[in-house]
Amino acid sequence: MKLDAIDTTILDMMKKDARISLREIARLLKVSPDTISNRVEKLQQQGIILSSTVVVDPTQIGYSFITRFGINVKPAYATQVLEKIIKIPSVIIASRVVGNYDLVAIGVVKNFQHLYTLRDIILEMPYVENVELGMWINTMEICPHYFLI
Amino acid sequence: MSDFKLDELDIKILRMLQGDARKPFQEIAEHCGVSTDTIKNRFNTMTKKGLIRGTTIVIDPKEVDQNLIVSIGIQVTNPYAEQVLALVKKITGMCVVTRSVGRYDIEAVAILKDIEQINTIKNTIGDFQQVKNVDIEIWVDKPLLCPKNFEFEETRQ
Numbered sequence: 095m096k097l098d099a100i101d102t103t104i105l106d107m108m109k110k111d112a113r114i115s116l117r118e119i120a121r122l123l124k125v126s127p128d129t130i131s132n133r134v135e136k137l138q139q140q141g142i143i144l145s146s147t148v149v150v151d152p153t154q155i156g157y158s159f160i161t162r163f164g165i166n167v168k169p170a171y172a173t174q175v176l177e178k179i180i181k182i183p184s185v186i187i188a189s190r191v192v193g194n195y196d197l198v199a200i201g202v203v204k205n206f207q208h209l210y211t212l213r214d215i216i217l218e219m220p221y222v223e224n225v226e227l228g229m230w231i232n233t234m235e236i237c238p239h240y241f242l243i
Numbered sequence: 244m245s246d247f248k249l250d251e252l253d254i255k256i257l258r259m260l261q262g263d264a265r266k267p268f269q270e271i272a273e274h275c276g277v278s279t280d281t282i283k284n285r286f287n288t289m290t291k292k293g294l295i296r297g298t299t300i301v302i303d304p305k306e307v308d309q310n311l312i313v314s315i316g317i318q319v320t321n322p323y324a325e326q327v328l329a330l331v332k333k334i335t336g337m338c339v340v341t342r343s344v345g346r347y348d349i350e351a352v353a354i355l356k357d358i359e360q361i362n363t364i365k366n367t368i369g370d371f372q373q374v375k376n377v378d379i380e381i382w383v384d385k386p387l388l389c390p391k392n393f394e395f396e397e398t399r400q
Contacts, residue, residue, distance in 0.1 A: 105302060112264035112298035142306040146264035148257060149296040155249070162314065162343070162350055164380075173384075180387040188387050189312070193380035198314055200352075228316070228350050233341035 171221035264298035316347035323373035
C-alpha cells in the first residue's frame with residue numbers, strides 16, 4: 095500500500111501520542127475529522143498499524159535489565175516454537191531470524207533467578223536445541239518510534 | 244527503582260491501555276466501576292511519576308518502506324567497547340545499541356531498507372580497528388510483539 099502525506103502525518107503523530115484526538119490531526123492537516131478516522135481505520139485494516147499500547151518504564155515496575163535470547167530449534171519447527179515463546183510473560187518481542195540462530199527473542203528480566211527461569215522455560219520446550227543469552231547493560235529502551243518499553 | 248506503588252486500579256488501567264492505548268477513559272471507568280475523573284487522575288499521576296512514558300502505535304516496519312530488521316552482535320577487543328559503542332550509535336538505521344554480557348560485547352537492533360544496506364553496515368562496523376567479529380541476524384516474517392507481557396504485580400507490596 096502506498097502511503098501519502100496524510101497517512102504519514104497520522105502515523106507520526108500517533109507514534110508520539112496514540113491518544114491524540116483525531117480532530118486535532120484533522121485541524122492540523124486542514125481536512126475533515128471523518129477523513130482522518132477513515133484513514134486510521136484503513137491503516138489498521140491493512141495491518142500498517144498493528145496495535146497501540148501504553149509505554150511504561152520497566153525499571154519502575156521491578157525489571158532490571160533486558161536480555162536477548164538466541165535460540166536454535168530443530169528445522170521446520172521454528173514457527174511452532176516462536177508462537178509459544180511470545181506467550182511467555184516478560185518476552186516483549188520475538189522473531190524468526192536467518193543467521194546464527196533460528197529465533198531471537200527479547201525480554202525484560204527482574205533478576206538472575208528470573209533469567210534462569212526464563213531460559214529453562216525456553217530450553218524445556220520441545221524441539222529447542224540451544225538457548226544463548228546476551229544481557230544488555232544500561233539499556234532499557236527499544237526504539238521508542240517502533241515499539242515498546 | 245522508584246518507591247511508587249501501584250494498586251489494583253492502576254494495574255487494571257495499564258492492562259487495558261496495553262492492549263489498546265486509545266481506549267476511552269470512560270470505558271475504562273465503567274469497567275472498573277469508578278468515575279472517569281478517577282481514571283484521568285490516575286493516568287496523569289502515573290505519567291507525572293514517569294511510570295507511563297507515553298502511548299504509541301505499533302507500526303509494521305515492513306509496511307513503511309523499511310523492510311528489514313536485523314540484530315547485530317559485535318565482538319570487540321578489550322577495553323574498547325565504549326569507543327566502538329559510540330561509533331556504532333552514529334550509524335543510520337540503528338534503533339538500539341547497547342553493551343552486552345554474553346557472546347557479544349555490543350548488541351544492536353537496526354531497521355534497514357535492503358540487503359545492500361546490511362552489507363554496508365557490516366563492513367562499516369568491521370572496519371573499526373578494535374572490532375574482532377560482527378554477526379548479523381536477519382529477522383524474517385513479521386516480528387511478534389507482545390507489550391502485554393509485562394507483569395505489574397511485582398510492585399504491589
